[in-house]
Amino acid sequence: MKRITVLFGMLALTASGATLPMDSERGDKLFQSQGCVQCHKLKGTGGIVANDLGRVLDRAYSPADLASTMWNHAPQMWKAIRDRGLKVGDLDPQNAADLFASFYSARYFDVPGDAARGKYQFADKTCASCHGLSSPVNEKAQPVSKWTTLGDPVSVVSSMWVHSPEMQSELQRRNKQFPAMTAQELTDILVYLRNSTPAKNAPASFRITASEGAAQLAAQKGCVSCHKDPKVLLSKNTGPMTLTAVAASMWNHLSMKGMQHPAIAPGEMRELVGYYWAAQFFQGSGVAARGKKVFAAKRCVGCHAGGGAGPVLSAKAGTWNGITMVSGLWRHGPTMLSQMEKEHIPWPVFKVGEMDDLIAFMNSAPGK
Ligand code: HEC
Ligand code: HEC
Ligand code: HEC
Ligand code: HEC
Incomplete structure (x- = not known):
């Protein structure tokens, strides 16, 4: 039996009882x-x-x-x-x-992005109707240049999640649905935004981490009520999902029926994404x-x-x-x-x- 465990500050892969922490x-x-x-x-x-x-x-x-x-x-x-x-x-x-x-x-980015496609998506998904690149469009929504991070897909999804109550209420005021996103669309939008703001110069690498408590965290945030076993995919993905695909999926949870919206701090989001990613990724x-x-x-x-x-x-x-x-x-x-x-x-x-x-x-x- 292959099993994935997660150790403090690292990802861990367990095969036949031998633990391989990963950092x-x-x-x-x-x-x-x-x-x-x-x-x-x-x-x-x-x-x-x-x-x-x-x-x-x-x-x-x-x-x-x-x-x-x-x-x-x-x-x-x-x-x-x-x-x-x-x-x-x-x-x-x-x-x-x-x-x-x-x-x-x-x-x-585990799939290459395309800035031109990202520019189109940013408008098409109505993001541009609230977020300007450097000056505000909707006074409640920060322009992209003020976003706390464009570092990698996980941190963007994470900061969006933190701000989702404000974003949701702006959308509700306009009678709009929360825009869903595929991994490719998320990547394209990020490449576009990084190229159009000072974030271009930020380092293009991120640390992969998950803590010992990730499974507990998933229980505490209510994830386990739908995800009984982290290795069993609920989506129709046939192969293992990339880290970006898992991040995009977290984005889409905000518009999911029956989903409570627990507060998830940035460090917690990284752990949750790392945990679910590793569980299915290393199965092959x-x-x-x-x-x-x-x-x-x-x-x-x-x-x-x-x-x-x-x-x-x-x-x-x-x-x-x-x-x-x-x-x-x-x-x-x-x-x-x-x-x-x-x-x-x-x-x-x-x-x-x-x-x-x-x-x-x-x-x-x-x-x-
Ligand atoms: C001509 C014989 C030969 C063929 C063909 C061969 N191997 Fe090997 N392989 C060996 C030998 C000999 C060793 C052990 C080398 C040593 O002792 O350092 C080995 C070692 C290995 C190991 C390391 C085993 C361990 O316990 O870590 C793996 C994995 C492996 N082979 C995979 C393959 C695969 C996959 C193929 C086919 C694509 C293949 N081998 C084809 C002779 C062969
Ligand atoms: C003496 C030079 C040399 C050293 C040292 C070396 N490699 Fe390589 N490696 C090569 C060459 C040559 C190739 C084949 C051509 C290529 O990938 O550019 C290669 C290919 C590879 C590939 C396949 C790359 C690809 O994209 O197709 C991997 C993976 C790799 N090496 C990993 C390692 C790792 C890990 C180490 C250190 C533990 C290492 N190499 C040390 C010379 C080296
Ligand atoms: C109806 C208006 C509206 C739309 C449409 C909208 N947002 Fe937002 N967004 C907000 C508001 C309001 C906030 C919370 C205040 C803030 O931080 O800007 C926010 C926050 C964010 C944040 C967190 C920013 C930070 O400070 O780190 C991100 C990331 C984000 N939105 C991305 C997007 C993306 C991508 C889209 C398109 C798929 C989108 N938003 C569509 C209104 C909107
Ligand atoms: C209300 C039920 C529900 C809750 C609660 C829930 N999810 Fe999901 N999750 C789903 C469904 C349904 C899918 C498949 C969506 C799709 O096909 O796009 C999914 C997909 C995923 C995926 C993609 C891999 C897969 O299994 O398909 C990840 C990762 C994930 N969820 C993580 C989380 C995390 C982390 C939490 C807790 C913060 C959470 N989920 C809470 C229902 C839920």
Whole structure:
């Protein structure tokens, strides 16, 4: 059974009882101390030998995505390390988890935004009819330049939530509904607003945190009356939701029928969003039956199902996820690569989604 727990000041991922707390700030430091910084950039600093690991991708970014991009480029990376005679540190699962949190936090928006679309949305969703950019339109509503934060999607939703009673009463006066928002619309609006105000220069990164009390907080705020199990999605999302999608969902709760509107302070909102995000995000969305085919097609089966050169992977069923794959790859990959060379097996590469399926299969413990 996989279970997510949340520790003080960090996100934690529990697999088979082993707890992996996660903290983006610790990951920032590991990026330096483990030597990644010699070749990769992150949050503006580092080498240019290889890709910037904080750059925005055109798709959501999950631990399984990290595992598959790293896997695909691993032989190239080990060669670069050997050629330069560089020293790199170890990646145990804890280090891999912290690095993931750090890379995720660097991505700022997990889907790229479009300022032109955001400008349109800001008017279309009637925001512009109350909020000017730098001067007031409605005297009760602050212009955007006075907003306390445009730092990241979570903090904007959070400050809107704090101010929602005033916003609601202005809307009611005009007989208007609270405007609903998708993750993409929220991102586009933020990119537009950041580009049009001094917030442009604010740092584009945020810390991922949730406290030990997040589950309790969810009970205290009445969330558990509808969300019995944080891992079970009530929305019709099929895959894991990004942090921005979770933030947009919080925005939409304000117009939900039957929803009380508990006061949620900014720090509390960050914890709640982190808690619900982690609970569903680290489960992955792979399908074991498809993963079984990947395991055969990539020839893992010849070495890892018993009798081959490698360990039986299903012996650790229940502990596999993108994070433990990254750690396993980093620690055992070079030996695995030379074994493959000996057996004339080309280094296997993964397409989007295949790693997720493979992980689901490795966890399904066939024959156990
Ligand atoms: C000696 C240089 C070097 C060091 C040190 C190094 N890498 Fe790499 N890395 C590479 C090269 C080369 C590639 C493949 C080409 C690329 O991604 O630009 C790569 C690729 C990757 C990728 C896939 C990137 C992508 O977007 O496709 C990840 C993830 C990665 N490295 C993580 C790490 C981590 C984490 C560390 C530190 C523990 C690290 N690397 C240390 C050279 C290095
Ligand atoms: C009917 C008028 C009205 C509309 C329409 C409206 N707001 Fe507001 N909004 C307010 C009022 C009033 C406040 C509370 C006073 C303040 O802080 O500006 C507020 C507060 C906010 C805050 C908190 C600002 C802070 O100080 O940090 C955010 C963020 C926000 N609104 C975003 C939006 C967005 C995005 C839209 C469009 C989807 C929108 N609002 C539509 C009236 C409105
Ligand atoms: C009145 C019932 C209700 C309450 C109370 C409620 N929610 Fe929800 N929540 C829903 C529904 C329904 C959805 C699905 C909405 C959709 O499909 O867009 C949802 C969706 C979500 C999602 C997106 C992931 C998912 O499960 O689909 C998150 C995260 C979330 N809620 C968090 C919270 C938090 C945090 C609180 C407490 C502050 C809360 N909810 C309170 C009904 C509720
Ligand atoms: C030619 C044989 C061979 C093939 C093919 C192979 N591996 Fe391996 N693998 C190994 C060996 C040998 C090790 C152990 C290396 C060591 O002891 O450091 C290993 C180690 C691993 C580990 C680390 C195990 C741990 O407990 O942390 C993982 C994960 C892994 N392989 C996954 C795969 C996957 C997924 C595939 C298919 C895409 C694959 N391997 C294909 C030989 C192979």
